[in-house]
Amino acid sequence: MNINLENEIFELDELHILDPEKLNFSLEESGFLTLDDGEQVYSKVNLTRLLPFKTKTEYISVSYEDDEEQFHEIGVIRDINELQGEQFEIADNFLKFKYYMPEITRIYSIRDNMRGYIFVKVDTNAGKKTLCIRDWYSNFKLISPTELYVVDADGNKYTCPDIRSLDKKSKNNIDMFV
Amino acid sequence: MNLKLSTPKGEENATFSIPYDLNTRTKKVNGHCVITDNEIRIYLDDDITEKYPLDYFDEYICEQLIGCSMLVGRKGDQRKFLCAFTQTYFIRYAELCKILEFYKRTGELFADDDQSEPSCTKCGLPLDSETICPFCAKKSEVFLKLIKRAKPYKWLFALALLCTILTEVIWIIQPRLQRTIIDDFVIPRNKDLHSFLIICGMLVGIILLAWIFEVVNMKASFKMALSIGKDLRQEVFAKVQKLSMSSVSKRTTGGLIRRVSNDAMKLQEFISQNGKELIVRLFSVTMLSILIFVMNPKLALFVLAPIPIVIFFNVKLFNVMSIRYGRVWRMSTRHSTVLHDTLNGIRVVKSYGTEKYAIDQHEKASMNWAKSIRNADIVWLLTMPFSRYILSIGSYLVLLIGGSMVLDQTLTLGQLVQYTTYVAMIYGPLGWLIELPRILADTTVSVSRVFEILDEDTDVADSENALDIDIKGDITFDDVYFGYKVYNPVLKGISCEIKQGEMIGIVGHSGVGKSTMINLILRLYDCTQGRILIDGIDIRNLSQDSLRTQVGVVLQETFLFDGSVYDNIRYAKEDSSFEEIISAAKIANAHDFIVKLPEGYNTRVGDKGYSLSGGERQRIAIARAILHDPKILILDEATASLDTQTERNIQEALSRLIEGRTTIAIAHRLSTLSNADKLIVLDKGRLAEMGPHEELMRNGGVYYKLVMAQRQTTKMKEVID
Ligand SMILES: Nc1ncnc2c1ncn2[C@@H]1O[C@H](COP(=O)(O)OP(=O)(O)O)[C@@H](O)[C@H]1O
Ligand SMILES: [Mg+2]
Numbered sequence: 020m021n022i023n024l025e026n027e028i029f030e031l032d033e034l035h036i037l038d039p040e041k042l043n044f045s046l047e048e049s050g051f052l053t054l055d056d057g058e059q060v061y062s063k064v065n066l067t068r069l070l071p072f073k074t075k076t077e078y079i080s081v082s083y084e085d086d087e088e089q090f091h092e093i094g095v096i097r098d099i100n101e102l103q104g105e106q107f108e109i110a111d112n113f114l115k116f117k118y119y120m121p122e123i124t125r126i127y128s129i130r131d132n133m134r135g136y137i138f139v140k141v142d143t144n145a146g147k148k149t150l151c152i153r154d155w156y157s158n159f160k161l162i163s164p165t166e167l168y169v170v171d172a173d174g175n176k177y178t179c180p181d182i183r184s185l186d187k188k189s190k191n192n193i194d195m196f197v
Numbered sequence: 198m199n200l201k202l203s204t205p206k207g208e209e210n211a212t213f214s215i216p217y218d219l220n221t222r223t224k225k226v227n228g229h230c231v232i233t234d235n236e237i238r239i240y241l242d243d244d245i246t247e248k249y250p251l252d253y254f255d256e257y258i259c260e261q262l263i264g265c266s267m268l269v270g271r272k273g274d275q276r277k278f279l280c281a282f283t284q285t286y287f288i289r290y291a292e293l294c295k296i297l298e299f300y301k302r303t304g305e306l307f308a309d310d311d312q313s314e315p316s317c318t319k320c321g322l323p324l325d326s327e328t329i330c331p332f333c334a335k336k337s338e339v340f341l342k343l344i345k346r347a348k349p350y351k352w353l354f355a356l357a358l359l360c361t362i363l364t365e366v367i368w369i370i371q372p373r374l375q376r377t378i379i380d381d382f383v384i385p386r387n388k389d390l391h392s393f394l395i396i397c398g399m400l401v402g403i404i405l406l407a408w409i410f411e412v413v414n415m416k417a418s419f420k421m422a423l424s425i426g427k428d429l430r431q432e433v434f435a436k437v438q439k440l441s442m443s444s445v446s447k448r449t450t451g452g453l454i455r456r457v458s459n460d461a462m463k464l465q466e467f468i469s470q471n472g473k474e475l476i477v478r479l480f481s482v483t484m485l486s487i488l489i490f491v492m493n494p495k496l497a498l499f500v501l502a503p504i505p506i507v508i509f510f511n512v513k514l515f516n517v518m519s520i521r522y523g524r525v526w527r528m529s530t531r532h533s534t535v536l537h538d539t540l541n542g543i544r545v546v547k548s549y550g551t552e553k554y555a556i557d558q559h560e561k562a563s564m565n566w567a568k569s570i571r572n573a574d575i576v577w578l579l580t581m582p583f584s585r586y587i588l589s590i591g592s593y594l595v596l597l598i599g600g601s602m603v604l605d606q607t608l609t610l611g612q613l614v615q616y617t618t619y620v621a622m623i624y625g626p627l628g629w630l631i632e633l634p635r636i637l638a639d640t641t642v643s644v645s646r647v648f649e650i651l652d653e654d655t656d657v658a659d660s661e662n663a664l665d666i667d668i669k670g671d672i673t674f675d676d677v678y679f680g681y682k683v684y685n686p687v688l689k690g691i692s693c694e695i696k697q698g699e700m701i702g703i704v705g706h707s708g709v710g711k712s713t714m715i716n717l718i719l720r721l722y723d724c725t726q727g728r729i730l731i732d733g734i735d736i737r738n739l740s741q742d743s744l745r746t747q748v749g750v751v752l753q754e755t756f757l758f759d760g761s762v763y764d765n766i767r768y769a770k771e772d773s774s775f776e777e778i779i780s781a782a783k784i785a786n787a788h789d790f791i792v793k794l795p796e797g798y799n800t801r802v803g804d805k806g807y808s809l810s811g812g813e814r815q816r817i818a819i820a821r822a823i824l825h826d827p828k829i830l831i832l833d834e835a836t837a838s839l840d841t842q843t844e845r846n847i848q849e850a851l852s853r854l855i856e857g858r859t860t861i862a863i864a865h866r867l868s869t870l871s872n873a874d875k876l877i878v879l880d881k882g883r884l885a886e887m888g889p890h891e892e893l894m895r896n897g898g899v900y901y902k903l904v905m906a907q908r909q910t911t912k913m914k915e916v917i918d
Contacts, residue, residue, distance in 0.1 A: 046221075047276075048275070048276065048277050048278060049269055049275075049276030049277065049278055050221065050260070050267050050269060050276075050278035050281070051276075063276070071263070086274065088881060112221075112222065112223075115223050116219075116221055116222070116223050116262070116265065116281070117262040117263055117264065117265070118262075118263045118264045119219060119223050119262075119263075119264035119265040119283070120264045131520075131523065135649055135653075145225050146225065154447045154448075156448075156452070156527065156530075157447070173283075173284045173285045173287070174284035174287065174682065174685070175264070175283050175284045175285060176263070176264050195520045195521065195523070195524055196523075196524075
């Protein structure tokens with residue numbers, strides 16, 4: 020929307036919902052994406068989940084950095100599932116990479132050292148691991164009634180999308196710490 | 198930092214070699230990024246997949262994403278993805294980028310020689326700046342620590358203990374007298390009134406004595422418990438004051454309040470009610486066990502046999518209970534957090550009319566708390582009757598067998614009565630002892646929460662021979678890196694020099710790290726890398742006391758303590774006279790409005806007192822800083838809530854005041870800073886430009902754009918107004 024006030028023109032930001040049919044993404048060498056929306060080609064395009072805890076494919080912000088590394092949002096995609104065929108794959112793959120988050124499939128044990136740390140022995144889809152979690156009151160928590168979200172001391176993030184699907188022991192272990 | 202963790206097979210020239218563990222399809226892989234003295238080589242397993250001369254790229258960037266990070270090379274406008282890795286390696290890659298940047302500048306591949314990364318000898322976990330491995334630290338020790346707290350009161354404790362034991366002994370003697378009465382007087386129908394009265398007198402006497410002991414005991418234990426409670430509360434509070442900002446801010450205020458008040462209280466209760474009791478009960482169980490064993494070993498066996506079973510069972514139960522009580526603790530803390538949050542933000546709640554939401558939130562937290570208690574206690578309530586039952590089986594057996602022994606005349610009736618009295622007595626302390634896991638579990642949680650604070654090493658600690666100096670006011674940033682989280686740098690490679698007496702402005706977009714720079718100067722946090730020098734001395738070698746008494750700050754969110762205007766200004770300097778306070782208020786342009794307040798300088802402001810406007814609060818804060826008379830004055834958006842006129846007045850007054858002092862100002866309105874000697878322009882965590890206003894305007898860089906952008910919006914505002 021442009022407001023014309025005594026010959027001064029100001030650009031007001033608005034929510035710009037992108038039409039999934041017109042978008043054409045491709046992976047570039049930089050690890051980011053290139054986007055052709057039919058009018059313009061953007062490079063170093065970044066996708067961001069606006070509601071990462073709530074949905075993995077809906078409300079994806081599409082932005083790019085210009086040559087001066089200034090951030091510009093191109094718009095928001097309501098749901099990348101509406102992208103055309105291979106386009107979905109590219110976008111989803113990028114998101115999965117950016118939000119790389121191994122899924123916890125089992126929790127063997129949780130040890131509280133009574134000094135604000137816990138050590139969680141887990142099995143994830145990226146292998147077995149003992150997670151060292153600092154300040155666990157805030158870094159080991161449920162973000163919905165069923166989803167567990169964990170950030171370890173290095174900053175790696177782990178999730179368990181549905182704790183109801185875990186075995187009984189894992190569930191009990193979680194129960195006592197969230 | 199160790200930048201040569203492991204090398205791929207067949208690579209012999211690696212100067213640095215860091216593993217990477219992801220590919221762009223989010224598969225776990227096993228690769229290495231190797232730097233030789235002239236090449237960067239990317240390995241997948243043990244094969245080179247890509248290699249470039251080190252000079253090929255203009256810049257190496259460690260790009261942090263959400264769940265992983267990647268190393269990217271930039272050549273002109275082109276960027277090339279090199280490898281991806283989980284955050285575990287992020288710091289190392291970030292370090293590597295710095296080394297490569299240095300290489301690009303100087304042509305030298307130079308590594309920080311300090312490769313020592315201490316790790317725990319037991320489990321191998323890295324010990325980043327902790328003294329004991331958090332994984333291997335024992336938790337049983339916390340109770341010992343609690344007991345050590347009682348040391349100053351050991352005489353009181355001894356007195357209380359002695360009295361209780363004496364009382365206990367009396368209760369053991371008493372059945373012996375009863376037995377004499379029954380066996381020597383009642384059954385043989387003995388009419389020796391004299392001896393009878395003596396024994397009765399003795400009975401009354403010892404009961405009186407017991408009563409006296411009891412009173413002394415109560416007084417002594419109460420005094421001790423209250424003192425320990427007071428000490429603990431005070432100590433936790435004092436420690437919280439001394440902790441670094443990062444330690445304090447990672448805990449919620451509700452959680453901290455809880456520790457100072459409830460947890461310390463719980464420990465006090467534990468000591469007053471249970472600590473001594475525990476010793477006494479153990480003592481009486483042992484005494485009574487020995488007694489009944491000596492009196493009749495066969496009967497004693499029946500009584501004592503179930504005890505080991507119950508003990509075993511209870512130890513197991515303790516573990517379960519302590520986890521569950523830990524949960525209760527968290528739920529109650531969450532409840533206090535909700536309470537604290539809502540009450541603090543009551544203005545927002547009311548102005549948005551969201552009372553109902555607040556009430557719901559509270560109800561939820563409250564319910565969860567109640568639920569967690571129920572969850573913890575249900576285990577207890579379900580298992581408790583069972584333990585008690587097992588325990589008391591013995592007493593029935595004693596009656597059965599003892600009764601038949603009386604009939605067989607191998608035991609006198611008096612003996613049996615005495616015996617069963619002892620057996621009954623043993624169940625008292627035993628019953629109490631099996632309650633112990635619950636009490637202990639509950640207390641363990643509080644003990645560990647309290648000691649978690651007391652034992653925390655302040656990560657911003659004074660060095661051993663910290664200097665107390667008179668600060669002149671030179672400040673140097675020497676290649677400073679800092680992030681609130683290690684893996685998320687906010688300031689990157691800041692280097693600049695501020696001379697004594699200069700007025701410096703820091704500008705940049707909001708969130709770029711301006712306040713962070715201030716926090717570092719104040720040493721609320723320590724920088725992750727690089728140094729900050731004041732008068733040529735690393736601030737880590739200055740005592741924090743000397744640093745902070747000579748640096749004055751006015752922040753944007755000013756906080757007024759509950760108290761009068763007078764108290765709030767005087768806060769900066771306890772011993773200042775009233776006249777000094779007034780002149781400070783005058784300089785800060787605060788005097789005039791204070792005069793108009795109903796009770797002048799005695800008007801109560803702060804938490805729930807007379808509500809001042811944002812600008813008025815800021816002026817009080819400025820007065821506070823002026824009174825502080827600092828060598829270095831820091832104004833972090835200090836005049837942001839003031840109108841332009843007042844701002845100008847204050848500035849004028851300040852400029853008289855700040856002569857000869859180093860001043861660092863952050864202001865949103867850039868015009869405020871145009872008379873600064875130098876401006877430091879931050880952009881994306883780096884120092885983009887530095888110089889006086891005119892020079893920067895001529896350069897047409899970041900600052901120029903900031904100013905232009907602001908002029909535009911100001912114009913717009915003027916038009917709308
Ligand atoms: N206590 C904190 N913990 C974590 N991140 C913080 C903290 N304080 C500030 N930040 C982050 O650091 C960055 C710089 O903040 P700050 O220095 O306050 O910016 P500004 O330049 O506006 O003063 C911001 O992105 C902010 O979100
Ligand atoms: Mg700020």
